[in-house]
Amino acid sequence: MSQVIRFGISLEPELLRRFDRLISDKGYSNRSEAIRDLIREALVRHEWEEEEGEKVGTITLIYDHHSHEVGDKLTDLQHDHYDAVLSTMHIHLDHDHCLEVIAVKGNGKLVQRLADELISLKGVKHGKLVATTTGKNL
Numbered sequence: 001m002s003q004v005i006r007f008g009i010s011l012e013p014e015l016l017r018r019f020d021r022l023i024s025d026k027g028y029s030n031r032s033e034a035i036r037d038l039i040r041e042a043l044v045r046h047e048w049e050e051e052e053g054e055k056v057g058t059i060t061l062i063y064d065h066h067s068h069e070v071g072d073k074l075t076d077l078q079h080d081h082y083d084a085v086l087s088t089m090h091i092h093l094d095h096d097h098c099l100e101v102i103a104v105k106g107n108g109k110l111v112q113r114l115a116d117e118l119i120s121l122k123g124v125k126h127g128k129l130v131a132t133t134t135g136k137n138l
């Protein structure tokens with residue numbers, strides 16, 4: 001952070017009280033850091049809504065590897081999108097369940113579509129795309 005600008009925010013007392021309780025629960029040491037993170041989150045969300053530009057994220061999947069040949073299908077889909085898949089980490093959680101974390105980079109719409117296809121596969125019990133940023137614009 002090379003330079004900071006101070007500015008004031010007007011809030012209703014009840015809203016500020018609730019915000020202070022929230023940021024305390026989250027472990028923020030001061031309001032400025034919490035508001036900076038909220039602004040960054042909004043900027044990243046806006047970045048993903050725009051069509052242009054490279055996006056980065058992780059797709060987290062929980063699945064039963066006995067179910068519906070899901071392991072093969074997950075691998076096939078990642079090969080179909082090999083240019084967007086940076087790396088995959090696979091963890092055998094227990095006898096049945098696998099955790100897979102796939103790091104992705106590329107066009108936002110393509111990455112979102114890949115995440116949707118992976119998460120909607122039969123046998124995937126839970127999945128989530130964490131849509132983040134290359135960090136260049138923050």
Ligand code: NI
Nearest residue numbers: 091092097098
């Ligand atoms: Ni496994």
